[in-house]
Amino acid sequence: MTRPTARRTAAAERRIGRLLIAMTYVAVALLVVGVVLMAAAGISPLAGGPPFDPAAVPAELAAATPAGFLWLGLLAVIATPIVRVIGAAISYGSTAEWTMVAVSVAILAVIALGVTIALAATA
């Protein structure tokens, strides 16, 4: 790796690191709001939450229900490492490291395949 490339890679890793930390705190904040609303509404954690329905989340958020904030927080948690891979792919693409771009795309493809298989199993 040449020195300018190494510098760019180091800067990109710092940016990705900051993104991970920021997304984690956003996810924690959303979950905290959800848990506070749960407690305020007197909902027990063992009461059995509503099933995951992505289409219903915006309406639940607008109505300030605990489930809306909890689902958005949980989605943010799960999305954080996926966003990190996308960020890394963009960064590797900018330095023409095509092998690492291919690795990043393959990781995303495996996750997409997992979702597809799970959807097919529940259909």
Add this chain to the structure above:
Amino acid sequence: MLGGGAVAGAFGSLLGLGGGILLVPLLTLGFDLPLPQAVGVSLVSVIMTSSAAAGVYLERHVANLRLGMTLELFTAIGALVGGSIAFLLDERLLSALFAGLLGYVAFSMARARSVEPGLETPTAGEMETSREEPIASALDALSGEGYRVRNLGRGVVGSTGAGVASALFGIGGGIIKVPLMHLSMGVPLRIATATSNLMIGITAAASAVIYLVRGEIDPYVAGPTAIGVFLGASLGSRLAHRIDLRYLRLLFVVVLLYTAVQMLLRAFR
């Protein structure tokens, strides 16, 4: 649930493990949750703690992003396989397998002191031998300052296994990945730990999406538990230098063995 998550997170952070190894038994034995639901909640908690730590490791250039991403392709494949077969296995069989995992971790922790002196970087001879491998240039690209990665094949197989274990049991898989990278692949321990932490996020996310789509993540359980684990892990990392880890390790071994017996009893109930 918040308190239980905090204890699991603190223990995990103090002893260099994810909280999942304690969280799943806590949710199944303590709150009588079905094992797949406990695993789904644990995966979310594991992602949250690993993301925050991985962010710091990346900022400080401790984690090896190239190596981590190469291996996490295989942990993700393993997680896809594990997440798919988890729903085909009987819950009692999964409980028995989890008991075996707890026993293995307890054994590893009990003998950790005698293993540590052997945790060394590869010798010059070993590095020379590995230079002759046909994939030498790939290994060079994955290596870092002051060390050279070797045995990529073992890393691929081990990472796939770690992914399967993560998806089946809701753990981060660091207990497999750290020794694998350090002992087999010649990565210094500090970098192996940071890189494993980075990989945990994608490993757990690959199976968490499967548990989410299959309806095995309950937001009312996952929310408080994940916050508890996050707070516990943050507290644990601040307390680490003030606590004598020898006694904590001993206590942890006892807790793990007790939990293993309880999981076995659950399996044969």
